[in-house]
Amino acid sequence: MKAFDHYAHYDTARLNAVPFTTLASHYSTVVKRGSAQFTLCPWHDDKHPSLALYNDGANRRSHCHCFACGKTASPIDFVMQHEGCSFQQACDIIGRLFGIWGDAPAPSPVRRVQLVEPSVAKEPTYIPMDYVEQHLSVDNSFCQGLRHLFDFALVQHLAEEYRLGCLDTGVHPDSVLFPNIDLQGRVRNVKVQHYGTDPASPNFLKSDKRHCFWIGKQLVKQGLLPADAEFDNECLFGEHLLPRYPMTPVILVESPKNALVGAAAFPQFLWVATGNKGMLKRNVLSTLRGRTVLVYPDRDAIEEWEEKLCHMQDIASFRVSHLCEQVAPADQPKYDIADFIISHQLA
């Protein structure tokens, strides 16, 4: 703590040894689970208390650890994060709360600490399951493309499992709906995309990037969801299937297309997708806890994913494949597992 020597009038060691559960209870509810106490984590968008609180024992400082985002921090860090304040202000707040003033005289008069209201995360808006059910269909461009590669009964089965739908967007009458359904069966959002269906075209099963969007905002515009709706897309595509197949080895890929093409070719695995590179996060991957997970990153993401996942081996046993690097043609930097499978099916 050399960097903070100019705050020496605070006894930071004593401030960081205060009972964490008491401190946290000033900000949010503290719940007991087994022998441990938890509160909402201020470092990520926590919906269920994931931050474990450890009070100072005989020799150790009080600290907290988040089982979702992996953050470990001290009481002073915790207050800085909650209040968005400086180190000195955080020391001041804890000092006032617990009457710890180090070698500085207690400020006089001691004003009551103004703490922020406990920030309980707003419950996100979900897309009604009825919306997904009403649009279920294999008449979308993606399933029609897959028909050229795989048995149609298998395509129908996968569309049913992953709840794929068809939507007329005005631009494309046969856009595909990829719903993000979470472990609890709630629809976080639905991705709308359109794919080339002609196996002879270079655009075969390539998505039209200009017409790719999430349906949530559009339903708000149409007045079908409240104007202040907020969506939380942080869930794996295919996540809702995890409890249904608890013993099946999982394969993690980036796009829903990769997951479905993979599932059609190798149905002995349960294929899930992050949706994009940025979703490779602890809170998103925590639903894979305890599973055996094979990972097929796109060619341009192998290094990044390998690096990130080596810090998440406590969640699941992630094994990263370099296949896309090994088999990709030199001119295809974004080569993915679907490209590999499709080229084999067409050959």
Ligand SMILES: [Zn+2]
């Ligand atoms: Zn956290």
